Amino acid sequence: MSEQERLDRLRLIRSPRIGPVSFRQLMARFGTAGEALRAVPDLAARGGGKGQVADARAVEAEIARSRSLGARYLLMGDADYPFLLDQMEGAPPALIVKGDVALAARSCVAIVGARNASAAACRFARTLAQELGQAGAVVVSGLARGIDTAAHQGSVASGTIGVIACGIDVVFPPENAELQDQVARDGLLVTEHPPGTQPLARHFPARNRIIAGLAAGTVVVEAAPKSGSLITARLAGEAGREVMAVPGSPLDPRAQGCNQLIREGAILIQNGGDVMEAIGSLDARMVRQGRMDFLAEPAGTDVTEQERAAIIALLGPAPAPVDEVMRLCGLAPSLVQTVLLELELAGRLDRHAGSRVSLR
Known part of the structure; x- marks a missing residue:
C-alpha cells in the first residue's frame, strides 16, 4: 500500500458521514480510496445532500501528532491488522x-x-x-x-x-x-x-x-x-x-x-x-491476516428514479433490516446498497447494529 493510498484511506474514514460500513462499500466499488474520495460529492448529490471529504492537511496533521506521541496506524489490509478483529x-x-x-x-x-x-x-x-x-x-x-x-x-x-x-x-x-x-x-x-x-x-x-x-x-x-x-x-x-x-x-x-x-x-x-x-x-x-476482504457487494451505478423511490418508500424512522428492504423491493442487492450509500453520504440515513438502517 503506497503512502498516498494510506493517507487517502485515513481521509476517507475521517470524512463526515462515512463509517466502517460505507467505507467498505466505497472501497469495494472504487478499488482505491483516492477514487472513492473523488466520487463522494456526486454520490451524496444523488442522495439529495452535499458530500464532504476530510481535508488532507488536517489528516496529515493528525498523523504527525500521532507519531509525536509514539503511536502508529494499523489500516485494514495491513499485514499486522488484528486478524480476529478483521472478521467483525x-x-x-x-x-x-x-x-x-x-x-x-x-x-x-x-x-x-x-x-x-x-x-x-x-x-x-x-x-x-x-x-x-x-x-x-x-x-x-x-x-x-x-x-x-x-x-x-x-x-x-x-x-x-x-x-x-x-x-x-x-x-x-x-x-x-x-x-x-x-x-x-x-x-x-x-x-x-x-x-x-x-x-x-x-x-x-x-x-x-x-x-x-x-x-x-x-x-x-x-x-x-x-x-x-x-x-x-x-x-x-x-x-x-x-x-x-x-x-x-x-x-x-x-x-x-x-x-x-x-x-x-x-x-x-x-x-x-x-x-x-x-x-x-x-x-x-x-485467520486471514494481511488480506483486505471488503465484505460488501460492490454497489452498482445505474439506479433509476423509480427504483430509488421504491427503496426510499420502504424506509422510515424505525430501523429496518437491510435484507428485508432488499426482499420487499425485489431489486438487485447492489442497487439497494447504492441507494443506501447515497442517502448516508447525503446525511439522510443512519446505520444501526445488526445491519439495520433508518431515515433521519
Whole structure:
C-alpha cells in the first residue's frame, strides 16, 4: 500500500458521514480510496445532500501528532491488522496503536465487568487475568474502573491490550493514568479515535466492539442488567466468539447480568483453565491476516428514479433490516446498497447494529 493510498484511506474514514460500513462499500466499488474520495460529492448529490471529504492537511496533521506521541496506524489490509478483529462486522478501517502490536496476533481473551465492582469480583478478575497470562493468553479490556482495571493489573506483566474510547493521548478515568502508560509501554494501547478526542457516551459501545473483536472469547465477571459489559458479550456472541460468565449471588444486582448470561447459554467460568478450555485452538478459517476482504457487494451505478423511490418508500424512522428492504423491493442487492450509500453520504440515513438502517 503506497503512502498516498494510506493517507487517502485515513481521509476517507475521517470524512463526515462515512463509517466502517460505507467505507467498505466505497472501497469495494472504487478499488482505491483516492477514487472513492473523488466520487463522494456526486454520490451524496444523488442522495439529495452535499458530500464532504476530510481535508488532507488536517489528516496529515493528525498523523504527525500521532507519531509525536509514539503511536502508529494499523489500516485494514495491513499485514499486522488484528486478524480476529478483521472478521467483525463494522471493524474500524483505521486503528491508532501504541506498544507491542504482536500481542494482538496471540490468543486473546476479553475480561469485562462492572465499574462499581465488588472487592471480591475485582480480586477474582485480577487472579483470572494472571492465570490466563500464565497459560499464554493475552487479556483484552477497556481500561475502565472496576473489573477492567483489575484485569489489566493482573495481566500487564504477561501481555495485555487496553482499548480506549478516546484519543491515544487522553486518559479516562484520570486515576488510571499510570496504568494506561504501563499498558502502552509493556502491552498494547488501541483506539480508533484521533489524538485529542475526549471520551463521549457514544464512543463506548463502539469501543466494546473492538474489545469483543480482538478476542476469541469474552468473560463477564460482574455486570448489572443492561450494562455495557453485556453489550460486549452480545457483540462477541454475534461474531461467533465464546461468551463466558462468572456466576454470582442472586442477592447482588451486580451479578444479575452474569447469571442471566449463563441462563441464556454462556459458559460458566470458575478459573483460567475453564476459559482456556472454552476458547480451544484457533480455527484456521478465522485467520486471514494481511488480506483486505471488503465484505460488501460492490454497489452498482445505474439506479433509476423509480427504483430509488421504491427503496426510499420502504424506509422510515424505525430501523429496518437491510435484507428485508432488499426482499420487499425485489431489486438487485447492489442497487439497494447504492441507494443506501447515497442517502448516508447525503446525511439522510443512519446505520444501526445488526445491519439495520433508518431515515433521519
